[in-house]
Amino acid sequence: MYKPILLFLLLTTCYFTPAKARQKDSIDNALVVSWFQDQQYDQAAAYLQNRVNPANTSQLALLGYAYYQWGRWPETIQTYQQILQLDSQHLSAHQYLAAIFMQQENPVQAIPHYQKLISLRPQQALYYRQLSFAYFAARMQDSGFACLQKAYALNPADAKVVARLAEEWMTQQRYAAADSILQPYLATDSLQTAVIIPGIKNAFYLKDYPRAIALGQRLIRLKVISATAYTYVAAACYYNRQYQECIYVNDFLTQQQLNTEATMYYAAMACTALKDYTRSNELLQQCIDLSKSRSLDDYYTAMGANYENMKAYRKATACLDTAYYLFHKPLRQYSIARIYDEHLSDPAAAKRHYRRYLLMAARREEDPAVFKYVQQRLGEMEKRK
Numbered sequence: 001m002y003k004p005i006l007l008f009l010l011l012t013t014c015y016f017t018p019a020k021a022r023q024k025d026s027i028d029n030a031l032v033v034s035w036f037q038d039q040q041y042d043q044a045a046a047y048l049q050n051r052v053n054p055a056n057t058s059q060l061a062l063l064g065y066a067y068y069q070w071g072r073w074p075e076t077i078q079t080y081q082q083i084l085q086l087d088s089q090h091l092s093a094h095q096y097l098a099a100i101f102m103q104q105e106n107p108v109q110a111i112p113h114y115q116k117l118i119s120l121r122p123q124q125a126l127y128y129r130q131l132s133f134a135y136f137a138a139r140m141q142d143s144g145f146a147c148l149q150k151a152y153a154l155n156p157a158d159a160k161v162v163a164r165l166a167e168e169w170m171t172q173q174r175y176a177a178a179d180s181i182l183q184p185y186l187a188t189d190s191l192q193t194a195v196i197i198p199g200i201k202n203a204f205y206l207k208d209y210p211r212a213i214a215l216g217q218r219l220i221r222l223k224v225i226s227a228t229a230y231t232y233v234a235a236a237c238y239y240n241r242q243y244q245e246c247i248y249v250n251d252f253l254t255q256q257q258l259n260t261e262a263t264m265y266y267a268a269m270a271c272t273a274l275k276d277y278t279r280s281n282e283l284l285q286q287c288i289d290l291s292k293s294r295s296l297d298d299y300y301t302a303m304g305a306n307y308e309n310m311k312a313y314r315k316a317t318a319c320l321d322t323a324y325y326l327f328h329k330p331l332r333q334y335s336i337a338r339i340y341d342e343h344l345s346d347p348a349a350a351k352r353h354y355r356r357y358l359l360m361a362a363r364r365e366e367d368p369a370v371f372k373y374v375q376q377r378l379g380e381m382e383k384r385k
Contacts, residue, residue: 041070107137125154166198178202197229204232209240234266243270261290297327313343330360354378
């Protein structure tokens, strides 16, 4: 938001108000500046709200800025809308209102303000970038893409524009077009991670694996963490038969506690290529463990409960058995046993699952009430032999 610049404009506007108007002011600008510098925006707002001249846009802009930095958005919106009623071309009012609506995830209301800013400053690349992002957020892809291209034409050195435009070209599978803006940028600024990351992705799509690997090595040196980017780097290493480098990428992510299923898979395949089958299997087992979402247990258990309520008991036990197979929670054995016991009249199966529950629960801290009940129930069933 360029806070220092906007604050400077707000304050200088106040200082250079005509002398006749200043005589009527009851605002101590130096005091307001000190509060802003100390980030005491609540005090500044409290001071200003009873002193601003409702017909003075400069004073209202100070109040709006104080409200904005204080986080009082309803008051901010009201103040800046009041400014626009007095001056429909007030730049900072449009800028702050647009920013608030974007932060509220309401891009449709932000768009008219960015459009107005562009009409007032048609050569300002920043406004085209902001409008393009608002269009994308509002799912107006064509308008967003057109504004993004205009922003790039006005300022090809804007990293955010280069990165987003490259992503849009890649979405359209126009990888050469993406490369035509990524390569020139990276030739002048090789450390901008916002551009390096799509550069890795696009190099991979172009099957320029050495370049994807080189950019990935740059990210590692910068200690930048991007799971998506390193997935492409690991894949590029594998396809380029740089197996040790592929394993290193996964090891780096492991050290950062951010290793992913995809990078571990490529590292496992690299180990296989190096005939290190034991290590490969260890990584593949980790992949299997990661692919089993912990939520699956809840899903299968909930389905089992639904089937039980529907009196579809075989389907209920099948769901519970799948949940147990995946996560080995003792309570699933208890639930299966209870259905065989209460609904299917199959005491042999019920006892088998009750015993499994007791065997597993004894090794873990399970619900003591359930454990005690199963012991009692199994004892009763054994006596009926």
